[in-house]
Amino acid sequence: MTSHWVRWHQAYDDPASMNSRRLEAVVAMLGQVIAAAPAGPIRVLSLCSGDGRDLAGALSGHLRAADVTGVLVEADPDLAAGAVAKLAAVAPGLAVRCADAGDPASFDHNLPADVLMLCGIFGNVAPADVAATVAAVPALAAPGAGVLWTRHRRQPDITPWIRQRFHDAGCPAEAFVTSGPGGFALGLQRVGPGASAAPLPPRLFTFTTTAGEWGAQPGAGRRPT
Template sequence: MTTSRDWLGWHEAYADPASLLSRRLAVVQERIGEVLDAAAPGPIRLVSMCAGEGRDLLGVLDGHPRRADVRGRLVELDPQLADRARRRAAAIGTDVEVVTGDAARLAAYADAVPADLVLLCGVFGNIVDADVARVVAAAPQLTAAGGTVIWTRHRSEPDLVPTILGWFAAAGFEPVWLSDKSNGYGVGVHRYTGVPAALRPDETLFRFVGSG
């Protein structure tokens, strides 16, 4: 996975609480919190693709009563962003592994899936449509039966979100929640109704193009 975008600079938008990224982050965190609150007793497995600094998940786990139950893997290619996530995970005392590696390669998730919560946030807006379809089709390899996928995608025209909904349905997922288009961003929640598929570790799902 390659891209020339300055991802450290891109993350600076989170410092502005009025920015689109900050407002989307708050919604994603709400949805993550709801999944953790509703989870059955026992371990909660999760994976995060292109995790960045891990703001979405780690911001929720910090102080959450289910924090000790969470086991998972955050995958991020940029070493500085991955290091920030790793240090924050350690600081809040959560047993979440941060891997510096190519999140497009399914091998990055070996021994961490199927997961109860799969985060595909900040991915779909930065890859071509065919690769979005490929990621959704591969989601059954990452998601446990009854597990939840939370994903994001901008709502700029041409709006791909309605098509993404169809791709999730075809992959065996049912819709749980979708943000309103007027917000300017898309956050979706889907639940997997099928049986987890075997992981194909040799498969590469996408190439980042950094479109937004």
């Protein structure tokens, strides 16, 4: 049976869809972040990576593609296999792990990242999990790392609250791209030199069952899953 998340990816087949417009913005931002990275290896960590088409799009023909190493973590085996197929020739230094990205044990031996991707997570988890994940960023990514995150802006639009969480974690905003109210938002944060890395919690997030339709307010407790 085709999984919910495989069906979700089918929206990418329509170039006019919100998914496709968001992807275009992510690919452009990712390409710039990788181009601006200091010389040497660029360690990427993409959590809930889907089929990796953002990295494949950004790295295809990119001058720094050979410098990119790291891991994509995706729970759905079909999407993980799709990522392997898309990235094998484009960025052979990237590995795809079919695992639970909410569990730091799935990737803690690949830390810290120079580029951290948190795309398609914050619209599908409880506010407490958004806060926990953002607070963990200084432990996930090196000082100076770029952190890309997305969140839809349907009501209640919590993107200002998310940006404040990043600011409080010592990761100020470098860019914020949005298609407007009700659309998508894409943020780029930079891990500041003063960001302090606390020990990682045993769990960062758990997707809710009502994927993409979460309407809880920031400050509400973790939903039962």
